[in-house]
Amino acid sequence: MLKKSLMGAIVFLFLAPAAMAEEGFPDVGDDFWAYENIQYLKQEGIISGYSDGTFRPNAEVKRSQVAKMLAEGLDLELENRPNPGFSDVDEDFTGYEYIAATADEGIFGGKKDGRFAPNDAMTRGQMAAVLHRAFDLPERTAADIAIADMDPGDTFYDAVEAIAKAKITTVASGETFRPYEEMTRSQFTAFLSRSVAPERFIEEEESPADEYQTYYNEQYGYTVTFPATWGDGEYFPNDPDERGKYLYDKESGMIRVYAVPHTSDEFFPPDVEIKTIELQDGKEAQYYTAQKEGIAEFSMVLTHDGLVYNISGEVHPDFFAENEEDILNVMKSLQTESDNTEEEEAKLAADSVLSTLNAKDEERFASYVHPNKGVRFSPYAYVDTTNDLQFSASEMEDLWSDSTEYVWGQYDGSGFPIELTFEEYYDEFIYDRDYIFADETSINERLGEGNTIDNSQDVYNDAVIVEYHFTHSGNFMDWSSLRLAMEEDSGSWYVVGIIHDEWTI
Incomplete structure (x- = not known):
């Protein structure tokens, strides 16, 4: 099997035909979380969208679509490939040549019953497997990464660990990967763009001071650390630096932190599953996450010394999927000052x-x-x-x-x-x-x-x-x-x- 190196893929991308479109998709605005990833792959001819000109970023990504994107991104030769013999893909099937090429290279395999299942949605675990087979992934960290919802020996474990070490996915040791969750088209473009152009979409390791910033609230004596890429949001209107501030405030949603005197115990909606999270300083807080139509919401509450500390937000589901580990780490970072007896x-x-x-x-x-x-x-x-x-x-x-x-x-x-x-x-x-x-x-x-x-x-x-x-x-x-x-x-x-x-x- 030809296992394409990242550098080879990058060379292809920069030699791509000049006819590739510069304009974006009408349904992907420049404030969309994966806009740069999608635009880059479009300009390089790796993705093209639907016949009506749309990209449909929130639609599920199909196995046949992934085969095409990988074949384009790896510049695979499409001619004279042997018939892979899938029972549900004949030579007249749209996209057959891409499926045949990726199957011949060992990137894609079929189902146990002999089908390729071209219209099945791609899962996160399957995505990790094909990227692992397709690219020589550099190890940007030598540390082992323990995936919380997978065991060594699981079908996709080695692949997930490999793309995590290469920073293709941002899952951290001890966090979940959700290998059987279906992916959207925009989510796959994020992973693929990091694979073919890591120098553009993966930041090299920097000092913690460059990667994160810390907000300290003098009024209530608490600190929280959050990614520097989130920006530096405003304080609550008409309440500068007294209760809290927005850690993230953009078109894709907002995330806030604040503290108030403990006057109520009605912290969460009645229809959510409440979980417990241990903070870095040993305290325990409660939180929930919920997916609703077009929005993901979350809220963590810590009650301590007569105060209620809250980290909460409402963001686009794609932003939440890409930043879930960071959001949980922000929750865990909350520290409160105390001179407890x-x-x-x-x-x-x-x-x-x-x-x-x-x-x-x-x-x-x-x-x-x-x-x-x-x-x-x-x-x-x-x-x-x-x-x-x-x-x-x-x-x-x-x-x-x-x-x-x-x-x-x-x-x-x-x-x-x-x-x-x-x-x-x-x-x-x-x-x-x-x-x-x-x-x-x-x-x-x-x-x-x-x-x-x-x-x-x-x-x-x-x-x-x-x-x-x-x-x-x-x-x-x-x-x-x-x-x-x-x-x-x-x-x-x-x-x-x-x-x-x-x-x-």
Whole structure:
């Protein structure tokens, strides 16, 4: 197989016929995120568009279209190629010569059933494979790149790692690549232009100071680092440098960061999947991403020291697809100034534990369980050190899916045993209410006014106990609380006790 070098492709491009059109496509404006990539490939004769003159940048890119673009970009000889023998592509098929040439060079293969599937959409993984076969990709970094949603040995893993090292894709180690997601025509032009003209579309490594810029907000004492290529947006109107600013503000959308006093818990729309992200300074925040018609939106919220910090945006879906890793890294870069006391640090850790309970994230929750003491569960305020069940961190990882009915104590009033699976116990005696939005919180102070003895401070005498409390609404018996007993070990805070409290008879 002829594996075309990048330099050979570049020589071809600069010797291309002068008749290649200079004008752009009517449906690709100069403010479109991939305008330069598309315009470059058009001028060099690698892409041509549809018969009506449009490019249709957001349409899916088909396998036959990719074969044509690669054959043009690599200047492959089209004559006298052997018939590849695909059952659904005969010699009368439009684009046959491109499919035959790329198949003969080993760039493209067919399906297991003998088809080429020319009208099937190209996936990101398939794109990585054909670029890897077609070009001698230089390794601009020697570091291994771990793809979060792929394992070594997966069909496209080596190809994705190769194009990542060559900066054809911007996926970073530990991030997802989404190999089975279908690509648009504009997305493929971005990858192809970086392959054939890296000196134009791939910037050489620069110092971090040149690649990124940092915004510091003196009013609320936070910093965030973002790509220098995003520009330097304006401060919020009539609010210079007090709350925040726009990190990106162009035709393809906007991205903002700001901080405000914590006055509401309604952070996210009701119909989105909320995820947890760990920031570089160890704090945990919540975020979501959502694709809507013609727009991608995202929002990250960190609540800390009575403030709400938000990084959010609404951008074109193509911009989001190309910059998703950068957007996540911007979220992770948020740093807040703090002179926290020991109690405040315990509260921050307790908030993180609560977020794992809210999300039913068993693996993340287990990471907060004390490595030596485990965690004890008490269905009522009185901690029974003899009968309350206690589990280690490793046991907690399996407990969520365990169908065993454990005896967790006795129901107050009836005295009947509390025989429940962990999931059932979770629903009744841990997260029976959405405590992440509790009315009040306290540190080492009981807010619930029940008649059950609270001995938590005696049992957990080395712990900081954080309480999340819902007050009663007219009926003094309908209040409830969740208490997390937090202990420090080797500089980290862990949960050693989870205590449920409510009015009892």
